[in-house]
Amino acid sequence: MEKLRAVHYINQFFAQIGGEEKADHKPEAREGFVGPGMAFNAEFSGKAEIVGTVICGDSYFNENLEMATKEVLAMIKSFKPDLVIAGPAFNAGRYGMACGTVASAVKKELGIPAITGMYIENPGADSFKKEVYIIETKNSAAGMRDAVKAMVPFALKLAAGEKIGASAEEGYIPNGIRVNFFEKKRGSERAVEMLLAKLSGKPFTTEFPMPDFDRVEPNPAVKDVSKATIALVTSGGIVPKGNPDHIESSSASKYGKYDIDGIFDLTDATYETAHGGYDPVYANQDADRVLPVDILREFEKEGKIGKLHRYYYTTTGNGTAVASAKAFAEKIGKELAADGVDAVILTST
């Protein structure tokens, strides 16, 4: 196999140009490795070689972000790399931002595999962990040896297009994408060990940090319900009998839109639930228990509401990814708005 061409991005400090006083150093390209590149080259052990190093001062980069990115990118491109490594930046904040910017720009704009390395508390880690793989390092350059040992095999794996495992296996900072893998110990044993650590005040790492949920501003109230067109939307999986669109019983990939023009009551002969996450017997007997068409028809007749919208929308909210639900809601919302619907009653099970 041919040696992969790697390009290394580092700052003025690691290029031994100088410290803070040289932080305004402009982008510069050199052939071959510089500074820590030597350790990378050695660790590559013939599988790849640093053909060029691009150096830029941290202040210059961050103060001239757009231009510096462009300049650095052009220099990197000129070496025709197969692989780009930025840093590691350890806990240096501006260097971390620069490494994150460079690595993600290389990935996005040049389409070349790129990684960087940082200490978890480096502000660059939070900013770029979803953009590029950031190998977790110690907080100072004393951790260079370990960083190189972790970054090199990962970089080679990425460049080879191999499947990337979970963060805990590969050593990158968790990027929000949950990846399955087999732990060394079973879950119950890990739980007991985690509890013992928690009880004795020792550090432990949760396997799933609690998520943050979106918030939306409440819509203004409906001025006059008696004139409003109201639509029904449900995550309870109510479908015409036979589930004509084969909406999944769990992890729905789609939603259904069904005409209820002239329907005054949902019966066990006409409707059922496709939802696999609750006891379906009651909804199958009388789907109005989930999708209250009967009473809304009554309200319509009495003039309590203007109109029940001609179509209802349905999916199964069972093991369905938030991203899927969000995509459904965007499409459904657009259609409802275009159809002049004033309000929606959303029922969930």
Added chain:
Amino acid sequence: MKLELGNIIIHDIQFGNVSKVEKGIIYINKDELGALLSEDENIKSVSFEIARPGERIRILPVKDVIEPRIKVSGRGGIFPGMMAKVDTVGTGRTNVLKGAAVVTAGKIVGFQEGIIDMSGPGAEYTPFSKLNNLVVICEPVPGLAQHAHEKAVRLAGLKAAAYLGNLGKDIDADEVEIFETPSLKEGILKYPELPRVAYVQMLQTQGLLHDTYVYGVDMKQSLTTILYPTELMDGAVVSGNCVSACDKNTTYHHLNNPVVRDLYAKHGKELNFTGVIITNENVYLADKERSSDWSAKLAELLGVDGVIISQEGFGNPDTDLIMNCKKIEAKGIKTVIITDEYAGRDGASQSLADADASADAVVTGGNANMLIKLPPMEKVIGHIEAADVIAGGFDGSLKSDGSIEVELQVITGATNELGFNRLSAR
């Protein structure tokens, strides 16, 4: 309370003229067992198959998996309130046919039943691919209502397991394990220095294919209560659910509860394992509030320093989990929770439906939405067409060559929330 488990290691199951256990092999007289299970008028027909580790066999739709056990001495019988009379179990001696299981299959009841592959990539995700399984295929009488269908198959599985277990009554065990939990008072006196730990086990209790039975009681009708850990080993808790197959706790899981095992492993050394609090996951909000209030209250009453909370299922039970966690932490008791994730096929979505900052110590059984390709098998036991409709399957899951593309959630026990497996996610 002290229980001795005598493990009889089973290497194979075979059909034979006389039902017996000999040299690690279970021989089964099909006709005899078939006649026993056919006594139920709701069952039209029963047939049996054997599925061994490594065989190119796919079983679906799987309802429950049950380990054969028999009480040799001590009070009561296996599966009290279900198969044996109501009597407190968990003492004396119980023999176990280790390495064997009864798997119930047959016409689909709902959406929640699962798949067990005995070899190939799917086999890595289910612990039951490592067992010698007697598959009991029960077909219901036509027109049988879903609840009655589920019950008939559940009882058939338990009966078959009790029948097999009985064959091990007088067999010498290959190994003996001893588990003992002292009374609260004795425990405090015996281990004054050790942190006191309880296990809070949440049981799925939401109706058809979502129920769990404790000493024969439908757990949705019970308040949160306390068990000695060894009661679980004698079948005090029986599964009547499939939720999604990946995170249902089969009866096998209850008998071999890994949290109980791993807490016992450290009992008297690093911690004092005081007992099991069992609670439900009901469909009414008031029940969720009440049951989690009681979990916290009982944990406080036991005077524990920490608890492990395990969930069963996902979606609305995420709220029960978070309520239990939050309310127990509010008592000053440390918690670790075990759950699994529904993060989407790409792993990019939020994994849980509910969350709280107090849930800062989480163990995960992995992302159930992960797609997996299961190659065709030489033999399918059950009904292959179920692949398109069970939870985790989709229209087109079943390919013309017999292979299946599905989410991990269809595989029985894949993302178990008792922490039975090594599978996890980050």
Added chain:
Amino acid sequence: MCTVVPISLTVGANRIVPTVAIPHPLGNPALTKEEEKDIRRKLLNKALNALSTEVSEQTVFE
């Protein structure tokens, strides 16, 4: 309209009407058809009230 109000609060719904139970949010199989309809009517009246009430934050209409 949902039974598990805590989840609706966690995920960020703004107008929430608590319902009966997960498998039958707008009904109750233990009652007669007419009694069930009555429950459904009351819950939907609450929903209409919620829709026509200005809110500035997440609100549960008990």
